[in-house]
Amino acid sequence: MPSLSCHNLLDLAAADEVPLPSPTPLRLPRVMSVASPASPTSPSPPAPPRRVIVSHRLPLRAAPDPAAPFGFVFTVDSGTVAYQLRSGLPASAPVLHIGTLPAAAAEAASDELSNYLLANFSCLPVYLPSDLHHRFYHGFCKHYLWPLLHYLLPLTPSSLGGLPFQRTLYHSFLSANRAFADRLTEVLSPDEDLVWIHDYHLLALPTFLRKRFPRAKVGFFLHSPFPSSEIFRTIPVRDDLVRALLNADLVGFHTFDYARHFLSACSRLLGLDYQSKRGYIGIEYYGRTVTVKILPVGIDMGQLRSVVSAPETGDAVRRVAEAYKGRRLMIGVDDVDLFKGIGLKFLAMEQLLVDHPELRGRAVLVQITNPARSEGRDVQGVQDEARAISARVNARFGTPGYTPIVLLEGPVTPQEKAAYYAAAECCVMSAVRDGLNRIPYIYTVLRQESDALGDDAPKRSVIVLSEFVGCSPSLSGAIRVNPWSVESVAEAMNAALRMPEAEQRLRHEKHYKYVSTHDVAYWARSFDQDLQRACKDHFSRRHWGIGFGMSFKVVALGPNFRRLSVEHILPSYRRTENRLILLDYDGTVMPENSIDKAPSSEVISVLNRLCEDPKNRVFIVSGRGKDELSKWFAPCEKLGIAAEHGYFTRWSRGVPWETSSLAADFDWKKTAEPVMRLYTEATDGSSIEHKESALVWHHQEADPDFGSCQAKELLDHLENVLANEPVVVKRGQHIVEVNPQVRHQQGRGGGEPPVVHGQDGEGAGLGAVHRRRPVGRGHVREHRVPVQRQREAPGHQRGVRLHRGQEAEHGQVLPGRHGGRDQDAGGPGQRAVAAAQAGGAAPGLVRGLAVRDETTEGGFYCTGRSDE
Numbered sequence: 001m002p003s004l005s006c007h008n009l010l011d012l013a014a015a016d017e018v019p020l021p022s023p024t025p026l027r028l029p030r031v032m033s034v035a036s037p038a039s040p041t042s043p044s045p046p047a048p049p050r051r052v053i054v055s056h057r058l059p060l061r062a063a064p065d066p067a068a069p070f071g072f073v074f075t076v077d078s079g080t081v082a083y084q085l086r087s088g089l090p091a092s093a094p095v096l097h098i099g100t101l102p103a104a105a106a107e108a109a110s111d112e113l114s115n116y117l118l119a120n121f122s123c124l125p126v127y128l129p130s131d132l133h134h135r136f137y138h139g140f141c142k143h144y145l146w147p148l149l150h151y152l153l154p155l156t157p158s159s160l161g162g163l164p165f166q167r168t169l170y171h172s173f174l175s176a177n178r179a180f181a182d183r184l185t186e187v188l189s190p191d192e193d194l195v196w197i198h199d200y201h202l203l204a205l206p207t208f209l210r211k212r213f214p215r216a217k218v219g220f221f222l223h224s225p226f227p228s229s230e231i232f233r234t235i236p237v238r239d240d241l242v243r244a245l246l247n248a249d250l251v252g253f254h255t256f257d258y259a260r261h262f263l264s265a266c267s268r269l270l271g272l273d274y275q276s277k278r279g280y281i282g283i284e285y286y287g288r289t290v291t292v293k294i295l296p297v298g299i300d301m302g303q304l305r306s307v308v309s310a311p312e313t314g315d316a317v318r319r320v321a322e323a324y325k326g327r328r329l330m331i332g333v334d335d336v337d338l339f340k341g342i343g344l345k346f347l348a349m350e351q352l353l354v355d356h357p358e359l360r361g362r363a364v365l366v367q368i369t370n371p372a373r374s375e376g377r378d379v380q381g382v383q384d385e386a387r388a389i390s391a392r393v394n395a396r397f398g399t400p401g402y403t404p405i406v407l408l409e410g411p412v413t414p415q416e417k418a419a420y421y422a423a424a425e426c427c428v429m430s431a432v433r434d435g436l437n438r439i440p441y442i443y444t445v446l447r448q449e450s451d452a453l454g455d456d457a458p459k460r461s462v463i464v465l466s467e468f469v470g471c472s473p474s475l476s477g478a479i480r481v482n483p484w485s486v487e488s489v490a491e492a493m494n495a496a497l498r499m500p501e502a503e504q505r506l507r508h509e510k511h512y513k514y515v516s517t518h519d520v521a522y523w524a525r526s527f528d529q530d531l532q533r534a535c536k537d538h539f540s541r542r543h544w545g546i547g548f549g550m551s552f553k554v555v556a557l558g559p560n561f562r563r564l565s566v567e568h569i570l571p572s573y574r575r576t577e578n579r580l581i582l583l584d585y586d587g588t589v590m591p592e593n594s595i596d597k598a599p600s601s602e603v604i605s606v607l608n609r610l611c612e613d614p615k616n617r618v619f620i621v622s623g624r625g626k627d628e629l630s631k632w633f634a635p636c637e638k639l640g641i642a643a644e645h646g647y648f649t650r651w652s653r654g655v656p657w658e659t660s661s662l663a664a665d666f667d668w669k670k671t672a673e674p675v676m677r678l679y680t681e682a683t684d685g686s687s688i689e690h691k692e693s694a695l696v697w698h699h700q701e702a703d704p705d706f707g708s709c710q711a712k713e714l715l716d717h718l719e720n721v722l723a724n725e726p727v728v729v730k731r732g733q734h735i736v737e738v739n740p741q742v743r744h745q746q747g748r749g750g751g752e753p754p755v756v757h758g759q760d761g762e763g764a765g766l767g768a769v770h771r772r773r774p775v776g777r778g779h780v781r782e783h784r785v786p787v788q789r790q791r792e793a794p795g796h797q798r799g800v801r802l803h804r805g806q807e808a809e810h811g812q813v814l815p816g817r818h819g820g821r822d823q824d825a826g827g828p829g830q831r832a833v834a835a836a837q838a839g840g841a842a843p844g845l846v847r848g849l850a851v852r853d854e855t856t857e858g859g860f861y862c863t864g865r866s867d868e
């Protein structure tokens with residue numbers, strides 16, 4: 001299905017929906033600072049930036065009460081991560097929550113209620129019309145996106161749990177996300193506030209936000225799994241969603257697996273690569289670096305301790321312990337949804353009793369189910385199945401006074417729940433997929449901190465844990481199981497119950513140490529700090545928005561970047577008497593993704609027109625070979641060509657090619673070529689390009705991950721075998737290239753060097769010294785321009801090195817093709833203008849059209865497209 005990315009879905013979403021009520025814009029201070037007593041002598045330090053926490057639901061509870069001001073008594077829901085994370089934020093930082101009202105109070109929407117919740121709870125509600133909210137949450141979120149993130153593909157239109165993708169529901173999802181952005185827009189101070197968006201419901205929000213506030217500081221944490229890119233890429237709007245995450249500055253995941261799936265999706269869908277630097281993973285995206293963070297959410301230790309220390313909890317623990325005296329108690333606590341594997345857990349309990357008759361009459365599994373968060377056949381199906389299996393097992397193995405599976409479906413108070421945790425010697429969590437699941441963490445803390453049983457002995461606990469949940473990597477002392485294997489789970493339960501106490505203690509200590517030090521405050525603090533770090537360059541960069549609808553993105557460029565306007569370049573061009581125009585070929589005069597690589601008749605005609613002007617000296621500068629280029633440009637008599645990055649130059653069609661005399665020895669090819677051949681044979685889709693001056697290994701058509709892996713290996717390999725050869729081995733985008741090493745010519749006659757040097761001081765023109773080092777991402781295009789001839793030419797034109805896709809250090813260039821496949825901004829017709837300053841300074845790397853402007857001190861202006 002063709003991508004809709006070229007349509008303005010942001011507007012489309014608006015058009016498709018019932019118009020949202022337009023609440024009176026709130027007259028809120030954009031920055032809410034904490035009042036501090038003024039001191040005449042020392043000005044008080046500025047309040048830390050406000051934290052804006054955005055989640056689907058506000059961290060509130062609403063109890064109906066006709067006597068209460070809005071028909072409800074509102075209280076803080078301290079069980080929500082959105083609320084708990086506040087403990088990790090700086091105490092003096094103002095916090096604002098943005099989200100929808102609790103479902104029960106949805107109808108109470110009003111501006112007065114907004115003001116009330118804001119004043120009393122720092123909560124600003126987003127009001128969604130109920131039908132929109134229903135389609136957004138119960139439709140797209142809970143029955144399409146959430147199951148899919150948990151690996152459930154909607155294989156048939158009627159499959160249980162997952163609906164097939166429906167564009168109308170997607171538009172509802174976008175409308176809801178846009179409504180969140182509208183609310184944020186009313187109150188956000190984009191240069192100060194730190195925005196932290198939570199979970200998959202708001203996946204599209206970073207795009208809406210970035211579009212309105214290009215410099216906003218935006219963090220996103222995905223609480224759900226990020227599935228394998230093989231699953232993710234089944235989403236018809238997959239690119240929109242990945243791009244939306246990339247519009248955040250920091251994207252957080254619970255586990256490395258989720259992060260690596262996301263990185264893989266970025267690579268496979270958008271061709272983006274990532275870098276790991278000083279412990280941080282960064283994805284370069286149109287000049288911005290999007291940081292990827294991996295840290296699972298922890299629990300709220302303070303809150304759990306207050307539950308444990310409540311007298312009612314102590315009483316409840318004793319009651320439960322008494323009720324199950326002489327039994328081997330195991331506990332499970334789960335939401336009712338398709339992924340918690342409750343039915344499989346009950347089957348494992350049955351198997352345990354089949355395999356170990358000695359546990360009959362003794363082993364008990366207490367299963368508490370939280371109230372369902374969603375609705376539909378799937379939820380009903382899970383409930384029905386849990387009841388049916390437990391009833392069957394109880395009928396088979398139960399005896400008077402003994403129920404093997406105790407299913408507690410009703411509301412269970414936190415104290416009662418705590419009592420079961422504290423009394424159980426094993427916790428069984430066998431979800432088939434879950435973002436994190438904090439139940440084993442809670443269990444560990446309650447086993448440690450409850451003293452109600454008066455047991456002075458060291459604490460112990462055992463966890464039987466699915467390997468498919470996010471908390472699994474952090475609980476290394478758990479008995480990890482495959483929940484799909486009923487026998488294995490049964491055996492793990494048996495092992496847990498038979499485990500020597502000393503071992504139970506050791507496992508418990510290990511877990512408690514981790515859980516108590518990596519609590520929710522630790523997680524929030526860490527995310528908050530990383531978000532600030534990820535945004536620290538926002539003010540030293542300039543931002544341009546490009547792309548339509550959900551493919552909107554921001555291009556960030558260095559502070560010196562000047563976008564060349566036609567108004568600016570035209571007068572300069574007209575004033576100039578002697579112009580050197582250097583045009584990169586692929587990606588500049590030629591669309592990168594074009595199948596036919598030959599120049600169009602339009603390009604030929606534009607070039608001829610440029611060449612006709614006696615004030616112009618025009619060159620095509622390319623890494624391609626001279627034969628191909630001279631054939632293509634045969635109709636351009638006066639056009640100069642620098643082929644193979646300047647190894648060959650020709651000033652016009654009628655004159656012979658000049659060859660760089662600096663590298664005559666190509667014996668190294670005999671060593672390099674067999675090595676490259678080895679990698680070509682082992683890497684399907686790769687190939688070798690033989691140039692007269694160079695050898696290039698291409699892996700654009702290979703599997704992106706494998707190709708990139710092989711390229712790293714090949715680079716190493718070639719560097720080793722060619723260590724004593726006069727060559728430079730480089731890695732570029734989808735290539736590994738070996739070029740002859742060239743040296744600066746001595747005795748150019750002093751004075752200002754005629755060559756404009758490139759990034760890192762690497763020489764750029766003929767005679768430049770090329771360093772032996774990989775250049776990193778981006779195309780390695782080192783075009784050696786005919787500097788010597790230029791010096792002899794009237795007007796002492798200067799050459800510039802043209803590069804694609806990299807930003808200049810001193811000059812400026814619009815990053816064009818970050819990662820290759822994301823072509824929206826990269827096509828020649830869409831690339832913005834790049835400008836470079838020359839004048840002997842190091843302008844860095846530029847591409848496109850360079851026009852010497854003699855009225856500017858030795859300056860060049862460059863543009864990425866010939867029509868600008």
Ligand SMILES: O=P(O)(O)OC[C@H]1O[C@H](O[C@H]2O[C@H](CO)[C@@H](O)[C@H](O)[C@H]2O)[C@H](O)[C@@H](O)[C@@H]1O
Pocket residue numbers: 056081141142146223224297335373374434435436437438
């Ligand atoms: O049902 P929703 O409102 O759509 O919420 C989805 C789930 O959100 C919460 O769990 C998620 O975050 C937890 C903390 O990071 C994590 O432990 C869990 O694995 C995530 O799924 C909520 O606790 C779940 O009940 C919701 O299903």
